[in-house]
Amino acid sequence: MSEEKERVLLIIPAYNEEESIASTINSIRHFIQNTQLDFRLDYIVVNDGSRDRTVDIVKEMNVDLINLRTNLGLTGGFGAGMKYAQRHHYDFAIQFDADGQHLPEYIPAMVNAGKEGYNLVVGSRFVDKKRPKSLRMLGNTMISTAIKITTGQTINDPTSGMRLFDKRAIAFYVGAPNMAPEPETVSYLIRKKFKVKEVQVSMQDRVAGESYLNLRRSIEYMTRVAISILVLQPFRK
Numbered sequence: 001m002s003e004e005k006e007r008v009l010l011i012i013p014a015y016n017e018e019e020s021i022a023s024t025i026n027s028i029r030h031f032i033q034n035t036q037l038d039f040r041l042d043y044i045v046v047n048d049g050s051r052d053r054t055v056d057i058v059k060e061m062n063v064d065l066i067n068l069r070t071n072l073g074l075t076g077g078f079g080a081g082m083k084y085a086q087r088h089h090y091d092f093a094i095q096f097d098a099d100g101q102h103l104p105e106y107i108p109a110m111v112n113a114g115k116e117g118y119n120l121v122v123g124s125r126f127v128d129k130k131r132p133k134s135l136r137m138l139g140n141t142m143i144s145t146a147i148k149i150t151t152g153q154t155i156n157d158p159t160s161g162m163r164l165f166d167k168r169a170i171a172f173y174v175g176a177p178n179m180a181p182e183p184e185t186v187s188y189l190i191r192k193k194f195k196v197k198e199v200q201v202s203m204q205d206r207v208a209g210e211s212y213l214n215l216r217r218s219i220e221y222m223t224r225v226a227i228s229i230l231v232l233q234p235f236r237k
Contacts, residue, residue: 006091008111010043011081013074014098018052021045024100025061031104039091039111044084045098048077075180079173082165086174094164095181102162106201110164113197119169120189122155123162124198131156139222143183146229151190156198158183159222169194178236187229188236 010028014021028043044064047055049071058065066080078095085093092114096102106123113121131137143158161181165173169189173179190196 006039006111006115007089008039008041008092008094008107009081009085009088009090010041010094010096010104010107011078011085012043012045012096012098013048013077013081014045014050014054014058015048015071015077016050016052016054017098018050018054018057020100021054021098022057022061024098025058025063027100028096028104031107035105035108037108041107042090043096044081046077046081048072048074075182078181079179082170082173085165086170090170091167092164093170095161097161101203101205103202103204106162106199109199109201110162113199114164114166116197117195118197119166119194120186120196121164122157122160122186122196122198123164123201123203124155124157124160125201125203126156127198127200129200139226142222142226143229146226147183147187147190150229150233151187153190153196155183155186155190155196158186160201160203162201162203183225184228184233187233191233 012024032041042064044066045058046066046068047058048068055065055067066084068077068080082093092111094107094110102123110121110123131140140157140159144155147153147155147158163181172192179185186196
């Protein structure tokens with residue numbers, strides 16, 4: 001009797017992504033149909049109170065959907081997806097953007113790292129490639145330095161939103177208070193003795209729409225996260 005394949009769930013939080021959600025879903029479907037995988041890959045969209053046609057498009061495409069009636073933010077949306085992953089006994093869950101920035105061809109490498117025993121796998125832009133010099137990347141460097149100081153481990157791309165959680169990390173994420181899909185969680189899991197690894201990926205620009213994080217907000221966000229890791233997290237149980 002052949003061994004049962006591991007089950008992987010892509011969690012796709014979506015808020016007002018009517019311009020990109022169809023192309024994102026189609027890219028995943030094309031990848032599954034044209035790639036020989038040694039694991040089962042499922043996907044679910046978590047609609048985070050969108051006010052546009054995101055829900056209608058997802059339903060028209062017959063995609064599994066968690067429909068949150070009000071906007072809870074990325075933390076609430078991704079948290080709902082993680083609860084679904086735990087409830088349905090998935091071996092791995094992957095945070096995957098609805099805006100087209102994340103590319104499905106890097107999923108197998110992340111799953112392979114999970115199979116090797118890593119609890120959290122970060123799809124990193126800067127394992128084999130150098131981080132470009134810019135104000136936005138300065139914040140990324142600042143967070144990376146804060147994680148290195150507090151945990152001793154180097155994470156080259158802590159702001160990457162493409163992350164894989166194994167079954168143990170899923171259970172911890174769902175059960176622990178104040179968990180969020182942010183760099184603080186990467187740092188926190190390292191401190192809790194979870195094994196974390198980065199896998200080289202490439203990302204593309206948003207398919208459509210505009211990111212909430214403009215330059216000013218990005219700098220403010222990076223500064224807040226770095227301070228949180230350095231000052232607040234050491235007191236977190």
